[in-house]
Amino acid sequence: MQIESLRLKNYKSFRDATLLDIPNLCVVVGANGTGKSTLFGVFGFLKDCLLFNIRRALQQRGGFKEVISRGADPAEGVEIEIKFRLEIAGVDRLVTYLLHLGEHKGQPIVLHEVLRYKRGRYGSPFHFLDFRRGVGYAITNEEDFNRPDEELDREDQKVGADTLAISGLGQFERFKAANAFRRLIENWHVSDFHISAARGSKDAIGAADHLSVTGDNLQLVARNIYENHPEVFERIVQRMHDRVPGITQVTPKPTEDGRLLLQFRDGAFVDPFIDRYVSDGTLKMFAYLVLLHDPQPHPLLCVEEPENQLYPALLWELAEEFRDYAQRGGQVMVSTHSPDFLNASNLEEVFWLVKRNGYTRILRAQDDPQIRAYMAAGDQMGYLWKQGLFEGVDPA
Incomplete structure (x- = not known):
């Protein structure tokens, strides 16, 4: 199981940023204050949300107002989306987990939580878990690929409005993707x-x-x-x-x-x-x-x-x-x-963060033609970084 992308919307300095095509070894560089610790902190935040609830996870970080990006409309909430590869029924599938957090009457709640992936080669991803404000459903026979979407067995559930559905449902093997994603979060370090x-x-x-x-x-x-x-x-x-x-x-x-x-x-x-x-x-x-x-x-x-x-x-x-x-x-x-x-x-392993107007952008070394050309000519990444060839990052 490998995380392929991470999208953040209104999470601290990440107003709208995506880390794409994450390699097995991902190296992140950036000047002080650009958001490296914040980026890594997302994983700790998700783990706290899973093991406890979003209220406690937010309290440990100063509350909802300190987590949502400054200047963002509170009604938009905070979104975290992770895409990861998982083998299901003998097929390597791209699974998406979306968590949308907000507030209701001053209390933090899960506005929307979705776990989805494509059942077949074509068509839109199917929602195997879908909860809004603590009410939703999960598919109990998601590996029965011989049955059409409308015949899959749905189990309606209710959870606390400040609780992740994968926290409870992910404990059961019959919820294949939810169980795998819960184990991923529980065991990351x-x-x-x-x-x-x-x-x-x-x-x-x-x-x-x-x-x-x-x-x-x-x-x-x-x-x-x-x-x-x-x-x-x-x-x-x-x-x-x-x-x-x-x-x-x-x-x-x-x-x-x-x-x-x-x-x-x-x-x-x-x-x-x-x-x-x-x-x-x-x-x-x-x-x-x-x-x-x-x-x-x-x-x-x-x-x-x-x-x-x-x-x-x-x-x-x-x-x-x-x-x-x-x-x-x-x-x-x-x-x-x-x-x-x-x-x-290596070239494909390196990303760097740049802050513009208070918000962080994520750039990838292999997408920069100048860095790519220098590396092809035999230069080393650290030398290029010291020379200021990473746009917006100058250690001097």
């Missing part, structure tokens, strides 16, 4: 990694299946991989050895008081260092490798500015790690200010 949260000993009991958003369970996840997937952990340690001089071994170590810490062994010394005393860059690289070698990779991984605390030469290798992760089936979106990371990016 928007990283907000903090060195301070990842460092130090941790309680040995806690979530260990996946690295948390902040990385505060790094020790637990490392131990889980170390004990249950030793071949994966060995690969992580080997990658660390190749990228960080001197590191020959990493071991999750239980303490006498029932906690857990990481020990890093430097080949030049007999005694290992605990993670409290290793450099920020070493700990961050290890955390990224744990995230990127997860035995159950996230379907979507969003990482902001991975270059922080890392030596520039490592960014080429980190970009390859991201690309390898994407090729294994986990789509990756990365924002960056680093020319070195851009130099490791």
